[in-house]
Amino acid sequence: MTSLNDLQEKISSEVNKLSFPLHPAELYEPIKYILALGGKRMRPALLLMACDLFGGEVNKALPPALAIEVFLNFTLMHDDIIVNAPLRRGKTTVHEKWNKNVAILSGDVMLVESYKLMMQVDEHLLQKVLSIFNETAVSVCEGQQFDMEFEQRNDVHIDEYINMIRLKTAVLLGGALKIGAIIGGANENDATLLQTFGEQLGVAFQLQDDILDVYGDPEKFGKQVGGDILSNKKTFLLLKAQELADEYQSAQLNHWFSGHAFDPEEKISAVTGIYDQLNIRHQAWEAMHGYADKAFAALDAISLPDSSKQYLRGFADRLMVREN
Amino acid sequence: MTSLNDLQEKISSEVNKLSFPLHPAELYEPIKYILALGGKRMRPALLLMACDLFGGEVNKALPPALAIEVFLNFTLMHDDIIVNAPLRRGKTTVHEKWNKNVAILSGDVMLVESYKLMMQVDEHLLQKVLSIFNETAVSVCEGQQFDMEFEQRNDVHIDEYINMIRLKTAVLLGGALKIGAIIGGANENDATLLQTFGEQLGVAFQLQDDILDVYGDPEKFGKQVGGDILSNKKTFLLLKAQELADEYQSAQLNHWFSGHAFDPEEKISAVTGIYDQLNIRHQAWEAMHGYADKAFAALDAISLPDSSKQYLRGFADRLMVREN
Numbered sequence: 351m352t353s354l355n356d357l358q359e360k361i362s363s364e365v366n367k368l369s370f371p372l373h374p375a376e377l378y379e380p381i382k383y384i385l386a387l388g389g390k391r392m393r394p395a396l397l398l399m400a401c402d403l404f405g406g407e408v409n410k411a412l413p414p415a416l417a418i419e420v421f422l423n424f425t426l427m428h429d430d431i432i433v434n435a436p437l438r439r440g441k442t443t444v445h446e447k448w449n450k451n452v453a454i455l456s457g458d459v460m461l462v463e464s465y466k467l468m469m470q471v472d473e474h475l476l477q478k479v480l481s482i483f484n485e486t487a488v489s490v491c492e493g494q495q496f497d498m499e500f501e502q503r504n505d506v507h508i509d510e511y512i513n514m515i516r517l518k519t520a521v522l523l524g525g526a527l528k529i530g531a532i533i534g535g536a537n538e539n540d541a542t543l544l545q546t547f548g549e550q551l552g553v554a555f556q557l558q559d560d561i562l563d564v565y566g567d568p569e570k571f572g573k574q575v576g577g578d579i580l581s582n583k584k585t586f587l588l589l590k591a592q593e594l595a596d597e598y599q600s601a602q603l604n605h606w607f608s609g610h611a612f613d614p615e616e617k618i619s620a621v622t623g624i625y626d627q628l629n630i631r632h633q634a635w636e637a638m639h640g641y642a643d644k645a646f647a648a649l650d651a652i653s654l655p656d657s658s659k660q661y662l663r664g665f666a667d668r669l670m671v672r673e674n
Numbered sequence: 675m676t677s678l679n680d681l682q683e684k685i686s687s688e689v690n691k692l693s694f695p696l697h698p699a700e701l702y703e704p705i706k707y708i709l710a711l712g713g714k715r716m717r718p719a720l721l722l723m724a725c726d727l728f729g730g731e732v733n734k735a736l737p738p739a740l741a742i743e744v745f746l747n748f749t750l751m752h753d754d755i756i757v758n759a760p761l762r763r764g765k766t767t768v769h770e771k772w773n774k775n776v777a778i779l780s781g782d783v784m785l786v787e788s789y790k791l792m793m794q795v796d797e798h799l800l801q802k803v804l805s806i807f808n809e810t811a812v813s814v815c816e817g818q819q820f821d822m823e824f825e826q827r828n829d830v831h832i833d834e835y836i837n838m839i840r841l842k843t844a845v846l847l848g849g850a851l852k853i854g855a856i857i858g859g860a861n862e863n864d865a866t867l868l869q870t871f872g873e874q875l876g877v878a879f880q881l882q883d884d885i886l887d888v889y890g891d892p893e894k895f896g897k898q899v900g901g902d903i904l905s906n907k908k909t910f911l912l913l914k915a916q917e918l919a920d921e922y923q924s925a926q927l928n929h930w931f932s933g934h935a936f937d938p939e940e941k942i943s944a945v946t947g948i949y950d951q952l953n954i955r956h957q958a959w960e961a962m963h964g965y966a967d968k969a970f971a972a973l974d975a976i977s978l979p980d981s982s983k984q985y986l987r988g989f990a991d992r993l994m995v996r997e998n
Contacts, residue, residue: 373816374823431775431778452819455815455818458782462811473800476801477797488786491782492697498700499698499700
């Protein structure tokens with residue numbers, strides 16, 4: 351089995367080879383620009399691995415894998431407009447470098463380009479592969495919309511939050527794995543199990559992100575610890591704290607998340623203090639492992655020899671103990 | 675053969691039956707809203723007619739026809755953001771009624787929904803139909819981008835303008851007709867001829883729009899006569915006038931299109947005066963008929979009895995003598 355690292359490099363090199371027309375320049379240059387910003391190419395690499403896992407020909411899965419990467423970058427281009435982000439992977443975002451209209455239209459054509467790539471599968475798989483892709487794409491849009499909506503709401507329930515991160519980020523990983531499995535020759539049941547593995551792992555990964563934001567090692571985390579607290583983000587930790595808080599703690603949380611300006615260090619330390627009182631880190635850790643367990647259970651149920659699944663199990667294990 | 679009118683009504687009634695999830699409400703309500711604004715449903719109706727023309731089962735072409743209508747409305751939703759339009763069909767645009775982020779994301783999911791509908795064809799046609807749809811979608815984005823680009827340029831050539839209107843508006847009509855023909859059982863050659871018919875007719879239609887904007891009967895035109903002149907739009911008429919103008923006329927055109935504020939009536943009358951001196955109306959009319967002739971030639975070449983093609987010929991004839 352080719353290592354994930356090698357597959358990621360294969361994707362990177364193939365992404366660089368993607369060619370687009372020269373004109374209109376402002377339609378296609380932003381696509382080349384955002385794709386060249388890099389990224390881990392994790393989802394497309396896992397699509398290839400899923401194909402390999404079932405004994406498929408990895409090269410046949412390459413265009414759909416690229417489709418996933420182009421699709422991901424389409425969502426990033428539009429999300430960056432939506433949240434008004436100045437930077438993406440440390441570089442100026444497309445809507446800042448060009449303008450919002452360019453980013454809207456380039457994103458649109460990227461979505462079409464991702465369909466063009468996704469279509470490059472054997473004809474008998476076309477209907478199935480595109481159906482998975484359609485559902486995935488719709489889910490990602492729904493997740494993004496829920497995320498926007500939650501910013502305006504003060505009554506977001508944890509279940510809704512989990513569903514939002516599942517739709518916004520985990521479904522794409524699950525979809526990529528299922529498509530890879532189908533191309534690799536997996537039966538419907540195994541492909542769906544692998545999809546579940548990806549989706550549940552994706553949720554666990556996102557919960558871990560929430561934990562690391564508060565409890566990560568500042569030396570290793572790579573982002574500002576407490577960033578979610580400063581931006582009043584409704585993470586699992588905050589929602590759980592709001593759920594468990596007594597009257598006094600609740601008032602404290604309302605105070606710190608009231609939208610007023612506070613000294614950043616003071617705010618982070620006060621909120622973290624409340625989280626500690628309520629044992630939120632452990633609660634989040636338990637929830638994360640609950641989803642990871644579901645992921646492992648799905649992986650276990652796939653009708654492949656254990657040795658074949660060992661690589662993905664190891665990958666998931668490493669993800670769960672990451673520090674950044 | 676079912677009349678175009680009946681097919682348009684069929685589409686309208688089927689558009690009303692399209693169902694979308696309830697949540698997230700701000701993702702799906704704008705879709706229902708824009709689709710309910712109406713419109714002539716001309717492209718999807720012609721897709722059905724193309725299917726009928728080749729003896730196909732019209733109901734089989736219904737989901738792809740709806741795909742074309744959903745796709746069209748996706749482009750309108752995003753275009754309205756891009757040009758900052760307050761109104762669409764006399765009603766508040768989506769980005770004004772909700773906000774730009776909602777319009778971006780709802781548009782994105784509409785594009786995916788249009789693929790979902792387009793996929794509902796017999797499996798052996800899937801690859802072909804989707805390929806046409808992909809090319810069409812890319813062209814529409816390219817056309818829109820050229821249109822944006824041309825607003826900033828002062829050296830737009832007439833050929834570029836024709837290519838822009840072809841991509842932005844005519845290709846979708848051509849694509850709809852080709853997809854309908856393929857579903858109806860047409861061979862590749864006939865389907866491509868019908869596509870050409872639609873595309874060339876679409877260009878002719880757009881040129882006629884340019885003419886009517888200046889020379890239409892104010893009682894019948896429905897929009898303000900001279901609107902393109904007031905908004906400094908680079909139409910065929912203006913580009914042709916710039917091409918043919920002598921030094922004095924050229925200076926006059928530069929003056930009126932310099933971006934300064936003028937009395938509207940005075941500006942329209944002065945520019946129309948220059949157009950008249952240069953015989954621009956006739957030039958535009960000749961160009962329009964050149965494209966219409968190409969459309970008719972393509973229609974003539976289709977291997978169907980003349981009687982079958984009579985309806986489309988009549989339709990195109992009526993389009994070319996419209997007054998609004």
